[in-house]
Amino acid sequence: MPQVTIDKERCKGCELCTRACPQSVLGMSRDINTKGYFPAAVEHAPRCIGCRMCAIMCPDVAIKISVHGVHYSLFPY
Amino acid sequence: MAKKLMKGNEAIGEAAIRAGCLNYFAYPITPQSEVAEYLSRRLPEVGGVFLQGESEIAVSYMLFGAAASGARVFTSSSSPGISLMGEGMSYIAGAQLPVVFVNIVRGGPGLGGILPAQSDYFQATKGGGHGDYHLLVLAPQGVQEAVDLMIDAFPLAEKYTNPVLVIGDGMIGQMMEPVEFPDPETIPPPLPRPWATTGLKNRHQNLIRSLFLNPDELEYNNQHIRAKCDAMERDEVRYESYRTDGRMDILIAAYGTMARICKTAVDMLREDGVKAGLVRPITLYPFPMREVHEAATMAGEVLVVELSTGQMVEDVDHAVRGACDVHFFGKTGGNIPPPEDVAAEARRVLGARTGRRAGRKG
C-alpha cells in the first residue's frame, strides 16, 4: 500500500489535495500547525492507490509518497 | 607603437577591446553611434559579443546580466540614453557589479540638440539613478586621453565592483586625433569573479541582487557601498594643473574639451601679463576637492567655464570654500566659446572685482 506523508509544517491548508484525490483519502486536520494553518491529513489510508494526484496538485511540496515493491504508474510524470 | 589617426568614437571602441573587454551592448544615438558601428565589425573579428539592444533601458539590463555572469562589458550612449539607463545604473551599483558606461554628452534637457555639451555633470557625479551610490566618473579632454581612461576604466570597475562612467562630449566623439594604444603586456588581466552566476557546481548559490528587505541588511549594503566611495575619494582622484605655479590673478576651472580651449585662453592671458592658471579635474567623481582648494588659495579669483548653465561650478564653489570668489562662464546649445571669449570673460572678472560672490552670470 502506498504511503502518503504530509509535512504538517509545510502545509498551508489550501485543501486542493483533498479535492485532487480521486479516492477521498485526504481530509483536513483539526490540529493547527505552528504557522496557524490547519494542515491536510491522511484519513483513509487503505484507499490510496498511489496515483500521486495529491502531490502533483500540492503547491507547497508538502506531500511525499513511497511504495513497497512494484508500483504501476497510471500516467507518465 | 605607431600613432594612428582615429575618430574618437572608434578609438573608444578599440580601447575597450585592447583593455580586454570583448562584450558590448548598445543602442544607437547621435553623436556616438559610430562606437556601435565600429564594434559591430571589430568584435566579430576578435570573437567578442556585439548586440544592438531594443532600447537603452534593455541595454542597461543586458549589461547587468553579462557582468553578473562574469564578463567584462561596456556600453556607450548619449545624454537622453544615459537618462534611460539611470535605473539600470542604480541596480548595477546596488548589486555591486563592474560595468563601464560611456556618455558622449549632447545638448539637453529633453531631446535638446546633437552638438557637444557638458550638461550631464550633475547626472554623472550625483549618481545617475536613485539611491546612495556614486559612479566613478572619468572625463577625458581628447581622443588620446579617452583611450587611456577607457583602458583604466575596466580595472577600476573591477577593483571597486562599481560602475564607472567615462564622460566625453560630441567633440571627442566626432573629431579625429592621433592615438597610440598601450602595449598589450601593460594591460593587467581581469580580476577573478567568484561571486558571478556561472552555475553552482560544487558551491553554494551565487545570488546577484539589490533587494534587501531586512533593514539591517540593506543598511549594511549601503554602508559597504559608501565605504567603497570613501576609498575612491581617498585613492582615485585625478586632475591636471596647468601653469598654476606661484600666485595667480585668476584660476580657471574646466574639464573635458572645454579645458583645452581654456588652456589656450590661459596662454593668451599670460602673454598679456595676466597671471592665469587652470585646474582640470579628470575624475569628476571623486572630485579633486583638496587640490582645487589649494590652487584657489593661490588665486585672486576663480572662473569656472563649462558648456552648461553651471553644474561643476557648485562643486568648485564647495571646494574653494570662500578662499576667493567663484565666477561662472558658460555657453550652451552647442555654441562652443573660442579661447578669446574665455580670455575676455577672465579679463572682465578681473576688471570688475566687486567682492560679491558671483554666481551664474558673474
Added chain:
Amino acid sequence: MHVIFAKPESLTDRTTHYCPGCTHGVIHRLVAESLDELGLRERTVGIAPVGCAVLAYHYFNTDFQEAAHGRAAAMATGSKRVRPDLILFTYQGDGDLASIGMGETIHACNRGEKITTIFVNNAIYGMTGGQMAPTTMPGQITTTTPFGRDVNDCGHPLRVAEILSEIRTPGYIARVAVHTPRHIIEAKRCIKQAFRYQAEGRCYSLVECLSTCPTNWGLTPEEAGQWLEENMIPYYPLGVKRTPEETAGG
C-alpha cells in the same frame, strides 16, 4: 520502501511565502523537476522578477539574479550572450512580462535568444495588492477597476502566447494551466520541453501558465480553480502555439 514522489533537488527546503493555494508553488516545482530530470541544475541561472515571485531565489537551488521590473528578458540576454553554455530562465508575472516588460519580451523572442521564459498569468497584479493587469478579464473587478474592466477604456486582455507565436524567428511558445492535476501533468510536459530545447541550443521558449490568485480574486483556492476554468480558459486557449520546426505566418 522506495519514494515515488518527493521534493526535487532544484528546490530548496524553505517553505514559500506564497498564499495558501497559490499555484506559484506548483509552477516552481515543475521548473525544478524539469531541471532535475534534464540534469541542468548545476549550469542554470534563474532571473527573478518583481512580483510575488521576487524572492524566487530563496526557493531554487540554482544561481540567481534579481531583475528590475520587466527587464528579466534583457538580463537573461546579457548573461546568455556572454555565457552560451549556461541555461538561463526568467520567471515573470503579468506586469513584469506583459506590461512594463512587453518590449523586452517581444525582442528577446524575435532575436531568438536561447532562453526559457516562464510566464505566470493570473489576470491580476498580486504582490502590489490586486490591481488590473494587461491580462485581466473584461468585467473583472480589481482594485484599479472597481467597476470591472471596461474594454472601451482599458482595451481587451493581451494574449501573449498568440502575440509571440506570430514572430517568425523559430521558438517554442505554449500555454498551459496548473489548476488541476490533469493540467499540471500537461504543463510539466511543456515546461520540460521548453528547457529541453534550450539544452539543445535550439531556440527561444516561453510557457504561459494560467494560474490562480485566490487572495486577490477573493475566492478560496478551489473556487479560484473553477473561476480559471470558466473564465480564463475560453479566452486563453491552451496548447502549443508554435514549435521551432514551424515558422509563423508563412
